[in-house]
Amino acid sequence: MSATTLTNLRLIDPETGTETTGGLTLKDGVITARHDGAGDGIDCGGLCLAPGIVDIGVKVCEPGERHKESFGSAGQAAAAGGVTTMVTCPDTSPTIDNPETLEFVARRAREASPVRVLPMAALTKGRAGTEMTEIGFLMDAGAVAFTDGDHVVTSAKVLSRALTYARSRGALVVGHVQEPVLSDGACATSGKFASLRGLPAVSPMAERMGIDRDIALLEMTGARYHVDQITTARALPALERAKGNGLDITAGVSIHHLTLNELDVANYRTFFKVKPPLRHEDDRKAVVEAVASGLIDIICSMHTPQDEESKRLPYEAAASGAVGLQTLLPAAMRLFHSGDLTLPQLFRALSLNPAKRLGLPQGRLAVGAPADLVLFDPDAPFIMDRFKLLSKSKNTPFDEARMQGRVRATWVAGNQVFGAPL
Amino acid sequence: MGFRQDHLLGIEPLAPDEIGEILDLADDYVALSRSADKHSEALRGLTQINMFFENSTRTQASFELAGKRLGADVMNMGMSTSSVKKGETLIDTAMTLNAMQPDLLVVRHPQSGAVDLLSQKVNCAVLNAGDGRHEHPTQALLDALTIRRKKGRLHRLSIAICGDIAHSRVARSNIILLGKMENRVRLVGPPTLMPAGMADLGCEVYEDMAQGLQDVDVVMMLRLQKERMDGGFIPSEREYYHLYGLDAEKLSHAKEDAIVMHPGPMNRGVEIDGTLADDINRSVIQEQVEMGVAVRMAAMDLLARNLKTRRAAA
Numbered sequence: 050m051s052a053t054t055l056t057n058l059r060l061i062d063p064e065t066g067t068e069t070t071g072g073l074t075l076k077d078g079v080i081t082a083r084h085d086g087a088g089d090g091i092d093c094g095g096l097c098l099a100p101g102i103v104d105i106g107v108k109v110c111e112p113g114e115r116h117k118e119s120f121g122s123a124g125q126a127a128a129a130g131g132v133t134t135m136v137t138c139p140d141t142s143p144t145i146d147n148p149e150t151l152e153f154v155a156r157r158a159r160e161a162s163p164v165r166v167l168p169m170a171a172l173t174k175g176r177a178g179t180e181m182t183e184i185g186f187l188m189d190a191g192a193v194a195f196t197d198g199d200h201v202v203t204s205a206k207v208l209s210r211a212l213t214y215a216r217s218r219g220a221l222v223v224g225h226v227q228e229p230v231l232s233d234g235a236c237a238t239s240g241k242f243a244s245l246r247g248l249p250a251v252s253p254m255a256e257r258m259g260i261d262r263d264i265a266l267l268e269m270t271g272a273r274y275h276v277d278q279i280t281t282a283r284a285l286p287a288l289e290r291a292k293g294n295g296l297d298i299t300a301g302v303s304i305h306h307l308t309l310n311e312l313d314v315a316n317y318r319t320f321f322k323v324k325p326p327l328r329h330e331d332d333r334k335a336v337v338e339a340v341a342s343g344l345i346d347i348i349c350s351m352h353t354p355q356d357e358e359s360k361r362l363p364y365e366a367a368a369s370g371a372v373g374l375q376t377l378l379p380a381a382m383r384l385f386h387s388g389d390l391t392l393p394q395l396f397r398a399l400s401l402n403p404a405k406r407l408g409l410p411q412g413r414l415a416v417g418a419p420a421d422l423v424l425f426d427p428d429a430p431f432i433m434d435r436f437k438l439l440s441k442s443k444n445t446p447f448d449e450a451r452m453q454g455r456v457r458a459t460w461v462a463g464n465q466v467f468g469a470p471l
Numbered sequence: 472m473g474f475r476q477d478h479l480l481g482i483e484p485l486a487p488d489e490i491g492e493i494l495d496l497a498d499d500y501v502a503l504s505r506s507a508d509k510h511s512e513a514l515r516g517l518t519q520i521n522m523f524f525e526n527s528t529r530t531q532a533s534f535e536l537a538g539k540r541l542g543a544d545v546m547n548m549g550m551s552t553s554s555v556k557k558g559e560t561l562i563d564t565a566m567t568l569n570a571m572q573p574d575l576l577v578v579r580h581p582q583s584g585a586v587d588l589l590s591q592k593v594n595c596a597v598l599n600a601g602d603g604r605h606e607h608p609t610q611a612l613l614d615a616l617t618i619r620r621k622k623g624r625l626h627r628l629s630i631a632i633c634g635d636i637a638h639s640r641v642a643r644s645n646i647i648l649l650g651k652m653e654n655r656v657r658l659v660g661p662p663t664l665m666p667a668g669m670a671d672l673g674c675e676v677y678e679d680m681a682q683g684l685q686d687v688d689v690v691m692m693l694r695l696q697k698e699r700m701d702g703g704f705i706p707s708e709r710e711y712y713h714l715y716g717l718d719a720e721k722l723s724h725a726k727e728d729a730i731v732m733h734p735g736p737m738n739r740g741v742e743i744d745g746t747l748a749d750d751i752n753r754s755v756i757q758e759q760v761e762m763g764v765a766v767r768m769a770a771m772d773l774l775a776r777n778l779k780t781r782r783a784a785a
Contacts, residue, residue, distance in 0.1 A: 239667040239668075241667070241669075244643075244666035244669060245643065246583055247602075247606070247640060248584075248603075358560070361562050362560065362562075363580070363584050363588055363603075364583060364584045365583065
């Protein structure tokens, strides 16, 4: 394979935390050289180049609900959004809780997706929270982490055993922190807004209670643990203490909780119904700050496709979740343009940290790193049109929103998978 | 300015002058309803469909009577026994009815926001007859009319709303309406039945009836929504009655001429003492029912006028 040289770039390097003018040479799927950006090669016109996004927690509805999303459509959306690795959820139908189903998924992904797919498997069979899955076999089949998605393993006994066993295999467990009884039936965060709208609401304390329990179990078991989403200010001190005490814990947050708040729901707009529910503005700000400080490690899209039928219902009855693969980067640019986060800070959370957490070589612009890259214009303005999304489902909360930041090209292992030929 | 709404989905979208306009017209309809010939032609030729996805006797009867007094063709659909049970979605039901060319759609639904959703899919005027825990605008309007007629004004009054605020759409609509008209709103009830963030809405929140009722002009009791209790909000009905049930002793803390209101149906001996509820010197509960018909006539009349204007322009 011949070498490609890109010049006149703004290199966003999350590893060094720097933003420099320069160029890159790619060959055989890896970055082979970094230079000053002048000289021969493809002139990229001063656009930003960053390591491709590694998105932990993408729901691809295959098997079971291919009308909502398939590996083909999700992969196209990911490529268009600068996501070069999708780490997929096991909450399909049937659940990905045995090696055979996982192998099917891995094969479908290889055939259909232009970007890398790394599947997660369920932690308990059927995500029912009673019996652990075959963690060892599933790892052999390629599972990169274990999660029951938004199902909380309510039994501390089951979870402690699963964590202990996972530790012995060196497996990463991804948990959803929420006190399940307290939050049962809730679709909003308690407070003035939910009260006015008359929606069943949960105190933000339910998240704190969830993380407190899981931290205690980590102290007990020593497992490797990642919290899928921390969305409230009150859960942050617990996370900080756990990290300070040397537990192997990291945390993520969805782009929706970083850029939207509960008031966006307005008159029962169900595209804003996500899990956990959108929070108060104070919480949103606290969580943005936690990403800036590095306390929260990872930003993800929490891509959850839902068809029109499951959203065109009264708010309580409507399905939760929003698509995010293609809007993750432009939405993240809101945090850049607002001055909350620098581009290297954003890509630390979007690319470097998730790669590191999964033990992947991605997320870097160093020589020798995989050539999984995204070229983007952080300033390009556009008005979001949900019907132009490549996902089969169009349930984005950013429909008709003014956004800034467009992906111009995406490479996976040195091959361009999105954008006009350069 | 005039009444500018296409639908009556809640009190929240209404401006104070629009509330005043409904109440002024309702006053006329009270007079009509008390006269020998109770008939008007305001809605002649129009079709009104009452869709109740939740059981109701009083509200449905009130809307039906209001429509008939104004000359509309009224049809009731008991949705709990219809195709909804066969799995039809709310939107499909709405589209089906819409195809029958109704002019006024009166909807009650157990889920908050459902009436709002439905209104986006039909091209007639929609009236919210109660959606989940969200709003019940005609109840708040009839309460306002009752207060205005009894107290001579609808501003600078001190009004206590007592009981199960958390599950009450009546409370929410009243809080918003009375706030818009610049009254002092007090909420009294056990903290387990008090929704979060009410103080941020400008209400004063009390857990004690004697304190909460101190010198108020109006005491508004709420039904203890037993059917909505999914368990454990209060220890027992009798303890609730002891602490929060309205009786003569608790009422003695209010102003001497304070009126007692209840949206009905009452649980005598749970939230209100039976004798007090029947005391014609204090209780205006029967007047509330009468005002209900008048306010619904006014709201449907005003919406129908806007609908006709809109259709003529189209």
